Amino acid sequence: MKVPFYDAWESASERQRRRLIKERLSAYLRQARRLPFYADRLARFRPGCEHPLAEVPVLTPDASRALLPPRSRRLLARGAAGWTVFQSGGTTGAPKTSLFSHEEMEALCLPNARGYHAVGLRRGDRVANLFAAGGLYMSFLHVHRALEAFGCVNFPFSNHAAPESVRNCARLFGINCLTGVASVALNCLREMEKLDLRGVRIEKFFYSAEHLYDADKTELRERFGVRRVATHGYGTVDTWYLGYQCAACPTGVFHAHDDQVFLEVWDEDGRRPCSPGQAGMLYATVWSRRLTPLVRYRVGDRARWLGARCSCGRTTPLFELLGRGDDVLRIGFDSIDYRYVQDCVGRVRGLLGSVQMQKERETGRDRLVVRAETRAPAPARRALAAALSRELLSRRPTLRDGVEQKAVWPVRVELLDQGGLPRNPRTGKLIRVKDDR
Numbered sequence: 001m002k003v004p005f006y007d008a009w010e011s012a013s014e015r016q017r018r019r020l021i022k023e024r025l026s027a028y029l030r031q032a033r034r035l036p037f038y039a040d041r042l043a044r045f046r047p048g049c050e051h052p053l054a055e056v057p058v059l060t061p062d063a064s065r066a067l068l069p070p071r072s073r074r075l076l077a078r079g080a081a082g083w084t085v086f087q088s089g090g091t092t093g094a095p096k097t098s099l100f101s102h103e104e105m106e107a108l109c110l111p112n113a114r115g116y117h118a119v120g121l122r123r124g125d126r127v128a129n130l131f132a133a134g135g136l137y138m139s140f141l142h143v144h145r146a147l148e149a150f151g152c153v154n155f156p157f158s159n160h161a162a163p164e165s166v167r168n169c170a171r172l173f174g175i176n177c178l179t180g181v182a183s184v185a186l187n188c189l190r191e192m193e194k195l196d197l198r199g200v201r202i203e204k205f206f207y208s209a210e211h212l213y214d215a216d217k218t219e220l221r222e223r224f225g226v227r228r229v230a231t232h233g234y235g236t237v238d239t240w241y242l243g244y245q246c247a248a249c250p251t252g253v254f255h256a257h258d259d260q261v262f263l264e265v266w267d268e269d270g271r272r273p274c275s276p277g278q279a280g281m282l283y284a285t286v287w288s289r290r291l292t293p294l295v296r297y298r299v300g301d302r303a304r305w306l307g308a309r310c311s312c313g314r315t316t317p318l319f320e321l322l323g324r325g326d327d328v329l330r331i332g333f334d335s336i337d338y339r340y341v342q343d344c345v346g347r348v349r350g351l352l353g354s355v356q357m358q359k360e361r362e363t364g365r366d367r368l369v370v371r372a373e374t375r376a377p378a379p380a381r382r383a384l385a386a387a388l389s390r391e392l393l394s395r396r397p398t399l400r401d402g403v404e405q406k407a408v409w410p411v412r413v414e415l416l417d418q419g420g421l422p423r424n425p426r427t428g429k430l431i432r433v434k435d436d437r
């Protein structure tokens, strides 16, 4: 029997969809216009048009930060009192601050539940929550609440838990699902394996906040016997959940939460809306954020609409996430996308999915450095490094030509032991891109 969707919105008709989106957008902008900051900016909202926000200025993360406490209250709804302060980032530059009202925190249960249901979570599953807790991080808190509401048996470990305690509890209580930041949850499982996984059976692995690449997924399936690996939600702390996967979604593809957020994809300069298939920058108008209304917020991620229906039957539209706009290194005349490097690593058998790329500059020339982790013994590593070098160059003529013409230095590949790449000490997230400039 086909498992029903979590809620009726997921199979709403095009007509229902259009009507509700139009209503919500208009109502939200009416509310936002009460703030002096938005009054002028929203004057050119065209509710009847295909791109109703086309003439509304884009709100950048920097601009929004300057409008929020502690610097200003200009983006705060009138009469706002209590809220929770979250921060993220902070490894480079100022951390991003986001304020959520208590109602907003509670409202995250819906996109959480929709996403978790779509990837295969069921009531009664025994779930280890490995998301980041403390330090003004947000994910652990709302995932905890959502798992309670969903009806799971809940193990609030956080990202700080010792793998040994997770392993022991998994044995005692039959934990069958891990959820967390992809690299943190995967590393936890790898450490549990070192301790001995007998009596432990992890069937489901639901991650977010990072991509999990095919090499990692293969490892989860083949080495650990995990049956379901997917992202229950893609979102950012400065916006909301924007999308979720279903069992049919390949890596990087999401259904939009188009009843929660009005999503747009525009070209890099913000001049033209992208048609399906065309990559551009993602803008979000987040209806669920009432405390600090966000209209045309530049998310910072690149994406494209797929324009096709998903085989799962959901009518929520599909988009593909193409990585952070800042996950790109300019090497000579080429722009190397982190995802490209990840894909190359995934094609070399023997390398794990964790990768870092770095730009170095020596005597006026750029060099791409790629670091990857492996369990292979030292004598086998030279061949693996050479294979990865070949992969990186052969699939990218612009880079290969740059090296051949000596415009850039040859690529350097460094292989490290599992867990050897640097990670953010607070969240455990991999530091994926480094730029020496």
Ligand SMILES: [Zn+2]
Pocket: 245, 246, 247, 248, 249, 255, 310, 311, 312, 313, 314
């Ligand atoms: Zn689907």
